[in-house]
Amino acid sequence: MVRPRKPRFVEKEPGSTYFKPRGVPAGSLEEVMLSVEELETVRLVDREGLNQEEAAVRMEVSRATLQRMLAGARAKIADALVSGKALGIGGGDYVESGHSSARRFRCVSCGSSWDEPFGTGIRACETSCRECGAETVVREGGPMAGGRGRRSRRQQGRDTM
Numbered sequence: 001m002v003r004p005r006k007p008r009f010v011e012k013e014p015g016s017t018y019f020k021p022r023g024v025p026a027g028s029l030e031e032v033m034l035s036v037e038e039l040e041t042v043r044l045v046d047r048e049g050l051n052q053e054e055a056a057v058r059m060e061v062s063r064a065t066l067q068r069m070l071a072g073a074r075a076k077i078a079d080a081l082v083s084g085k086a087l088g089i090g091g092g093d094y095v096e097s098g099h100s101s102a103r104r105f106r107c108v109s110c111g112s113s114w115d116e117p118f119g120t121g122i123r124a125c126e127t128s129c130r131e132c133g134a135e136t137v138v139r140e141g142g143p144m145a146g147g148r149g150r151r152s153r154r155q156q157g158r159d160t161m
Helices: 036-047 053-060 064-085 151-158
Strands: 008-010 033-035 086-089 095-096 102-107 114-119 138-142
Touching: 008 036, 008 053, 033 064, 036 053, 036 064, 036 095, 053 064, 064 114
Parallel strands: 008 095, 033 086
Antiparallel strands: 102 114, 102 138
16 A cells, blocks of 8 residues: 655745746647646745755655655756746645744643744654643644644554554
């Protein structure tokens, strides 16, 4: 059984989803499709100027995955420009992040909460509370909020043995 693809995080949907050479009817053009997450890699690295490590953290993928997506996206864009093809943008496995600057964490033990900026690499399952030091931290809101985390997966594996 093939493992399902993990969704990539994008800040927002693209405003324009189709580009074509001027003066050529759309019906007579070959089309190259660029996924939304491929466009996001180009935006983060080439337009925003982030290095690949920073962009990978923002999209919550590995650097190697980001590098593969970026290389594929650049090849598709070059093919469309050089060969005079239309460039369509759409599809893919992605989730809109819905927030751009910080993630909110909360301690289950004492109830305190705080914000952590994106790009720090801090995960709820790997951190402790700033107030009481407990390791019962969860993430509030956002697309990855409420996940079981590493600790629960490990415990679940022990229960089934």
